[in-house]
Amino acid sequence: MANFFTDNEDLQFQFDNMDWDTVIDIVEAGFPDEEGYASNEEAVAFFRDVLTQMGEFIANEIAPHSKELDEQHPEILDNGEVKEPERMEKIMKALGELGAMGLSLPRRLGGMNAPLVVNSMLLEMLARADVSVMSHFGFHGGIASALLLYSIEEGSTEITNGGITKTRFDEQIAAMATGQEWGAMVLTEPGAGSDLAQIRAKAVEQEDGSWRLTGQKIFITSGHGEHHIVIARSEDPSTHPGLKGLSLFYCPAHIEKDGEKVRNFAIGGVEGKMGQHSAVAATLDFEDSYAELIGQRGHGFLGMLLLMNNARIAVGFESLGIMENAYRKSVAYAEERVTMGKPIVQHEMIADYLDEMDVLIAGLRAISFKAATYEEVATRMKGMLKTQPPQDDKERREREKKMRRMKRKARHLTPLIKYVGGEECVRFARMAMQIHGGIGYIVEAGIEKLLRDALVIPVYEGTSQIQALMALKDNMQSVIRNPGRFFSMQAAARLDAVRGDPMDRLVAKMRVHVLNGIQTILTNIAADKLGDLRGVPVLNWRAAFMKDWDPGKDFSFGMLHAERLCQLLCWEAMGKALAEQAKAAQGTPQEEKRREIALRFLERYEPRARGVLLQIEEKGSVFRRLLGNGNGNGKGKKKEDLAA
Numbered sequence: 001m002a003n004f005f006t007d008n009e010d011l012q013f014q015f016d017n018m019d020w021d022t023v024i025d026i027v028e029a030g031f032p033d034e035e036g037y038a039s040n041e042e043a044v045a046f047f048r049d050v051l052t053q054m055g056e057f058i059a060n061e062i063a064p065h066s067k068e069l070d071e072q073h074p075e076i077l078d079n080g081e082v083k084e085p086e087r088m089e090k091i092m093k094a095l096g097e098l099g100a101m102g103l104s105l106p107r108r109l110g111g112m113n114a115p116l117v118v119n120s121m122l123l124e125m126l127a128r129a130d131v132s133v134m135s136h137f138g139f140h141g142g143i144a145s146a147l148l149l150y151s152i153e154e155g156s157t158e159i160t161n162g163g164i165t166k167t168r169f170d171e172q173i174a175a176m177a178t179g180q181e182w183g184a185m186v187l188t189e190p191g192a193g194s195d196l197a198q199i200r201a202k203a204v205e206q207e208d209g210s211w212r213l214t215g216q217k218i219f220i221t222s223g224h225g226e227h228h229i230v231i232a233r234s235e236d237p238s239t240h241p242g243l244k245g246l247s248l249f250y251c252p253a254h255i256e257k258d259g260e261k262v263r264n265f266a267i268g269g270v271e272g273k274m275g276q277h278s279a280v281a282a283t284l285d286f287e288d289s290y291a292e293l294i295g296q297r298g299h300g301f302l303g304m305l306l307l308m309n310n311a312r313i314a315v316g317f318e319s320l321g322i323m324e325n326a327y328r329k330s331v332a333y334a335e336e337r338v339t340m341g342k343p344i345v346q347h348e349m350i351a352d353y354l355d356e357m358d359v360l361i362a363g364l365r366a367i368s369f370k371a372a373t374y375e376e377v378a379t380r381m382k383g384m385l386k387t388q389p390p391q392d393d394k395e396r397r398e399r400e401k402k403m404r405r406m407k408r409k410a411r412h413l414t415p416l417i418k419y420v421g422g423e424e425c426v427r428f429a430r431m432a433m434q435i436h437g438g439i440g441y442i443v444e445a446g447i448e449k450l451l452r453d454a455l456v457i458p459v460y461e462g463t464s465q466i467q468a469l470m471a472l473k474d475n476m477q478s479v480i481r482n483p484g485r486f487f488s489m490q491a492a493a494r495l496d497a498v499r500g501d502p503m504d505r506l507v508a509k510m511r512v513h514v515l516n517g518i519q520t521i522l523t524n525i526a527a528d529k530l531g532d533l534r535g536v537p538v539l540n541w542r543a544a545f546m547k548d549w550d551p552g553k554d555f556s557f558g559m560l561h562a563e564r565l566c567q568l569l570c571w572e573a574m575g576k577a578l579a580e581q582a583k584a585a586q587g588t589p590q591e592e593k594r595r596e597i598a599l600r601f602l603e604r605y606e607p608r609a610r611g612v613l614l615q616i617e618e619k620g621s622v623f624r625r626l627l628g629n630g631n632g633n634g635k636g637k638k639k640e641d642l643a644a
């Protein structure tokens with residue numbers, strides 16, 4: 001019988017090579033209870049069983065319905081509620097009965113208390129079957145986990161004997177764990193998508209401490225749910241402009257009024273979309289709608305980032321599902337379709353496509369597992385530091401240090417996963433269409449659906465450009481903070497690039513390209529700002545950089561090349577992770593295979609990285625003319641600027 005877990009050798013490898021001890025120790029220590037496992041081995045066996053059962057269900061009960069899911073659209077009813085497509089409703093009901101929505105929620109609230117990384121594997125398998133199902137599914141357990149996290153963060157969680165006995169959102173979490181209810185992440189407005197500082201939805205505090213929300217939110221996935229996490233402007237823009245004036249709110253879709261259950265805000269409409277047809281993207285109209293503050297006033301953006309970090313890693317797994325689907329369909333077709341006397345899989349160009357797809361899936365999966373683990377460990381450690389703070393000062397400091405290290409690692413990988421996942425799942429769907437030739441364009445074959453479903457992945461949860469800007473900012477800041485460390489890393493990478501094992505040399509070469517890219521960007525930013533960095537001692541860069549910034553102009557060179565730098569960072573991270581896995585597999589039956597995958601990835605992407613670096617280093621006028629106001633056609637620029 002088909003099974004999306006057991007049929008996937010690379011996924012099995014990742015599962016087998018997870019650092020389960022670290023993850024389980026922290027997951028179980030965070031929520032100790034009598035129903036816990038007798039040992040970590042027992043826990044791993046349980047996760048494997050659950051994923052095997054889910055893999056079978058998804059392959060046999062969801063994947064065969066993907067065409068039907070594409071044909072059915074949600075609709076808005078006369079009573080203002082949304083009618084979900086029938087097939088989606090049936091699937092969600094079945095997943096709820098299997099306990100899938102509560103996979104990573106605490107046992108006391110109806111969940112199975114599995115690590116989030118187990119949930120991530122489930123997300124990948126669901127996306128491989130149908131992206132709209134994964135998307136809607138994610139807003140059950142995902143919103144419940146976020147509410148749990150918020151309750152811990154704001155200190156409204158009760159702990160007895162080291163275990164959570166009550167959270168502020170017990171009722172909501174338990175309802176979402178059953179699959180009967182779900183929520184949404186409500187940010188976007190007509191004038192505020194990437195630029196959340198433009199949010200206008202207004203929140204006003206009431207005498208009884210509750211709040212009222214007014215404003216419109218658009219494109220809200222699963223916006224027909226019950227439990228919404230909404231970001232709105234709570235502070236006066238003249239004293240708290242931009243992101244500083246935002247707060248986070250819990251807003252139920254229904255409230256009790258005069259003994260009756262009524263809608264708290266209206267669903268203004270359901271969008272007709274290019275793909276992911278069975279999933280809902282709703283407009284929500286808030287008008288004096290009841291809401292409760294989450295966390296501190298004015299800290300809404302930070303709160304939203306907590307939710308978004310997890311969501312962006314989840315998008316990485318969503319992309320993997322699409323890529324796996326595209327790859328498998330392409331291999332199957334290429335083996336069977338014969339042209340010019342042989343199956344097209346034997347034609348060099350098609351073989352090249354398929355080889356690229358194979359290694360890229362392995363690369364993205366390797367960094368996605370790493371990021372999911374870092375994020376989970378960091379988040380749970382942070383929660384435990386609040387709920388079970390160590391009495392010993394030294395131990396507390398050590399744990400805080402470890403938590404920050406994990407968080408830094410997660411923060412480094414998260415935008416890369418979102419970027420590379422979003423961009424590559426679209427390219428994979430496009431390659432799959434090309435490999436299928438004419439039939440790829442025909443609806444019946446189900447290949448064009450992959451492309452339609454994929455095209456929004458580089459847009460939602462922060463566009464690719466926003467991810468690139470985040471990666472740029474973090475990397476620039478870390479060099480400016482410690483330029484000495486940067487130059488020693490560069491020297492070490494250059495040395496490693498010419499000595500030792502060929503796989504290690506390729507990893508080091510990738511590192512050199514990344515560091516050279518960062519250096520070129522920094523020196524150009526500095527030259528634009530300071531005239532020239534020559535003569536400024538390296539250790540004085542920080543002071544020079546921090547003085548009198550005009551962010552609209554001074555970072556122009558970096559912003560122009562942010563996406564190129566992001567590509568370099570992605571390829572380096574994937575190559576490095578694959579090489580680490582190859583080393584970890586030494587002495588096991590997987591040794592040869594893992595080394596071969598790592599080398600195939602590195603040999604493909606090292607020359608490509610060299611090419612991208614050349615573009616960043618390009619001194620001609622092609623890119624120069626785009627600097628400043630970003631207007632390449634010269635409109636709005638002075639003649640002398642263009643001449644320069």
Ligand SMILES: Cc1cc2nc3c(=O)[nH]c(=O)nc-3n(C[C@H](O)[C@H](O)[C@H](O)COP(=O)(O)OP(=O)(O)OC[C@H]3O[C@@H](n4cnc5c(N)ncnc54)[C@H](O)[C@@H]3O)c2cc1C
Nearest residue numbers: 185186187188193194219220221281459460461462463465
């Ligand atoms: C199907 C679907 C589901 C969605 N689900 C949700 C949801 O559940 N909740 C929610 O709140 N929102 C949701 N969204 C909204 C989505 O997150 C936004 O559309 C997205 O963040 C982009 O915002 P925007 O559409 O306003 O584009 P804009 O921000 O206007 O961006 C337009 C283009 O300009 C680029 N750009 C913007 N600023 C910069 C810059 N500084 N430098 C370089 N390039 C830049 C962007 O990358 C993009 O290419 C969904 C959207 C869709 C289509």
